[in-house]
Amino acid sequence: MSQNTKEEMEQKVSLWFQKYYQQLQNGCDNFSCKNEFCRSCADFRYVNITDTNELVSKIIMLVSNYGDRYLCKIEPIECSKFRIGKIRKYIDWGGDGVYQLEELVEEDLGTDRLDYAFQPPINLESKEKQNKTILFRKLNRIDPGLDFVDVFEALQLISTAQGNDLQNAIEPSIVNQLSILEKTAKTTTSFQYLRRFAILICFHAFSKKEFSTTLYRLIKLYHLLNPEAKEILNTWFERSIPSSILTKVVTFLNIFITNEMPQSREIYLPPSQTIIDASTLLGDIFVANRKKNDKVKVETFYNEKINQTFNYKENYNNFINKNTNKFSFCNFSFILSAQTKSKLLTLESQYKMRNSMRETMFNSLLINEPISPYFVLIVRRDHLVQDSVNSILRASKNDLKKKLKVVFEGEDGVDEGGVKKEFFQLVVQQIFDPKYGMFVENEEMNKTNFWFNKSYIGEMGSYRLIGTILGLAIYNSVILDVRFPSVVYKKLLNRPLVLEDLHDYRPEIERGMWQLLAYEGSVEEIYMRTFQISYKTVFGEEIFVNLKKNGDKIPLTNENREEYVKLFVEWELNKSIEKHFLAFRKGFESVCGSEVFSLIEPEELEALICGDHEFEMKDLKKSTKYRDGYNSGSIQMKWLWDIIFSWTKEKQKKFLAFCFGTDRVPIGGLSNLRFTITRGGPDSEILPKASTCYGILILPAYSEKEKLKRKIELAIENSQGFGLF
Known part of the structure; x- marks a missing residue:
């Protein structure tokens, strides 16, 4: 083999x-x-x-055995x-720089060269020395x-830079880019193609009304893509785009x-196709956002x-009657x-209560006996939980949908809301x-959260009761001061759980799990754990649990640590309290099992x-009513609101x-x-x-503002709310 041939072969192999x-x-x-x-x-071997x-x-091995096959x-x-670096420099240069930007917009933003936009500078180790091209890209x-x-x-720097010629070049360049992308939208299998779409969707000027036509072309382009292309874009939304x-x-x-x-x-249905298309894209982003670690707020x-x-009424009826x-x-x-x-x-709730009342009245006529249109709960104060459990377990789903009325046995009075709230409290x-x-x-969590007791040995009906109580509270517009970590609401809606769901329940454990996953040394040597974990009961007894069969004999290693974390999260948040939560959710769904609940997010x-x-x-002031000699113009009321508005948020809470018994306020x-x-x-x-x-609030007519301030602050600092209103 000649020297030239040998060098050519070496270059080819390289x-x-x-x-x-x-x-x-x-x-x-x-x-x-x-x-x-x-x-x-999809079937990548390695x-x-x-x-x-x-x-x-x-x-x-591939090069040696197969060459370029x-x-x-x-x-x-x-x-x-x-x-970004080059664009910043052009902006800093001023006049000539703006001219350079204009060329950049026309030659890159509006052409196929956008494929290579935002690539890192040339790395000498990753280019072929003779033709000066980069082979590697992420x-x-x-x-x-x-x-x-970046x-x-x-894109923000370009669209806000001074210069009429530059500004006039931006939209035509984006339109040109869209025209290029539209030609192969239905058939593309190119990552570079999707990368261009991802760049365009970051153009902040789309918020301006004058760009609405161009934005709609981008929205329609998304809908032309095949399902696999959309899936990749949505994965990027989930994993790569910061919130x-x-x-x-x-x-x-x-x-x-x-x-x-x-x-x-008032908007009459259906809306325009334009709104439906934009809402559908927004919906796909919303689904991707659900999976993000760093979420966009709901x-x-x-x-x-x-x-x-x-x-x-129109939206609800159209949603329920899906056959239409x-x-x-x-x-x-x-x-x-x-x-x-x-x-x-x-x-x-009103529809269901009305239907329940009609059914009750009809059945009452059939059997010639009066049947209450309400779900009447008769309880004794000294047997409150047991009486509540017995009544709720006997009640049918139709009973639970009725408007709730509570009677404390042996006490007179009509439940106009206060008795019911006291019962919940x-x-x-x-x-x-x-x-x-x-x-x-x-x-x-500084004792702010409650979790299900893994070692509870009592009747599961009590968990069903609290689940039903949560449902009844929603349908009867009562706010509860229950301190669950947010994962409980996610579980109630049957959402899949991930490691991040430990965050406001066991944050130290969550941090430890992330450290385990990120550890670069030998996990087996440093952690010295198996797939067996333990916990202590409230009586101090240590219980050992295998996360998988023969877990006590399986060492934790770098190779199986992801499985370990997944199994731990599943045990800690699901399996360890499976019976407890099953009863809890059963009680909740006995009241709240409806299609409308499928619309609700855990935070909501x-x-x-x-x-x-x-x-x-200020919203509370607007809705306040006054009695027994007070009105909005009373001097004591002016003093009171001045004092309240001067307080910090913590004191207002x-x-x-x-x-009201809680510092939480109703939605709205x-x-x-x-x-x-x-x-x-x-x-x-x-x-x-x-x-x-x-x-x-019962407030004496104090004669001085300072006295009123002193008395009201003394009252709120030395009282403990009931935790419910």
Whole structure:
């Protein structure tokens, strides 16, 4: 072999090696690839290899045995100036820089060269020395090879830079790019294609009305993609786009939907196809967001205009009567606010109560005996839990759907709401009392959360009771001060659980699990654990549990640590309390098992049961009524509101707890509370009092503002709310 031939062969082998490295590390540009020696293939042979040395040995084997036979088409990556660093420099240069930006927009943003935008600068070790091209790039089903913060900033800098020529070039360039993408939208199997879409969707100027037509072309382009392409994009939304950027994308899609809504006060169905298309894309992003570690807030997806003009009866009836195929915004429930969903539940409750009353009256006529249209709960104060359990277990589902009325045996009085609230308050207090042993306080969360007692040996009917209580509270508009970690609400809605769900239940354990997964040394040598765990009962007894068969004989290693974490989460959050939670959920679903509940997110369910932490005291002032000599103009009332508004949020929460038994407020804010301030006699040394069940503050007519301030602060600092109103 001649020297030239030998050098050519060495160069060819070197090129094969680089291409195989790219292929096994990230795959080719075809997400429908059938080559099992390519990571883009669904049946990729080396999917479990993470060690670089092992990967290199596979590459050597492929090159030695097969040459280029199993190489996919790996195109070299060109160098593009469309990068955040270069754009910042052009902006800093001013005049000539703006001209350079204009060329960049026209030559890259509006052409196929966008494939190479935001690629890192040339790495001398990863280019072929003679043709100066980069072979390596990071682009696969999970990672689009983009820093989305940089992408968003770059597009923002371009669209806000000074210069008419530059500004006039932006939209035509995006339109050109869309025209290129539209040609192959239905058939594309290219990661680079999807990468261009991901770049465009970060264009912040889409929030402006003048870009609405262009944005709609991008939305329609998404709907042209095949299901596999959409799945990859949604994986990128889940794993690669930070919530700060995804929040902006969700916001401008919602602005677009709002701008497309008719101007009338009430929206009649169905809406335009434009709104449906945008809402569908928003829905796919919402589903991806559910799986994110760093989530966009649920409230970001709410559309204010739709919620303001929501026709409850029409949307509810169209949603329930699915055989009519009529449109309902309930099928885009992420757009609906928690308050709208709460009203939908109220509407559903009214329908069910009305039907239950009709059925009750009809049955009453048939048997010629009076039957109550209410679910009447008769309980003794000294046997409250047992009487409640017995009554609820005997009740039919129809009974539980009726409006609740509570009677304390041996006591006179009509339940106009206060007795019912007192009942909820007392039964929750007793069930969560440590002496019952049903729940344990979580010390890691400063005793703010309760969890199911793994070692509880009593009747599971008590757990069913508290589940039913939660359901009854929702349907009877009563807020409960139950302190569960958020994972409980996720479990009630049958959502799959992940490691992050340990966060507000056992945060120390969650952190430990992440450290285990990230540890770079020998897990077996350092951790010295098996697939057996232990916990202590409330009596101090240590119980050992195998996470899998013969777990006590299986060492924890680097290779099986992901399985260990998965099995631990499953045991800790599900299996260890399986019977307890099954009874709990059965009670809850006996009241709340309906299609409307499928619309609710865990955060919203928690707010429905426990109320909201956020509030504005001015809303309470607007809804307040005055009695027995007080009115809104009374000097004591002016003093009181001045004092309340001067307090910190923490002190305002104490005031709410004093008056209502909890610092939580109903969904929709304090304006939805009934609050009355009544005159408690003339000036005296008596402290203010409150009836938490009825939301009444009894305030003497103190003669001085400072005295009123001193007395009300003394009252709220030295009283403990009942925990429910």
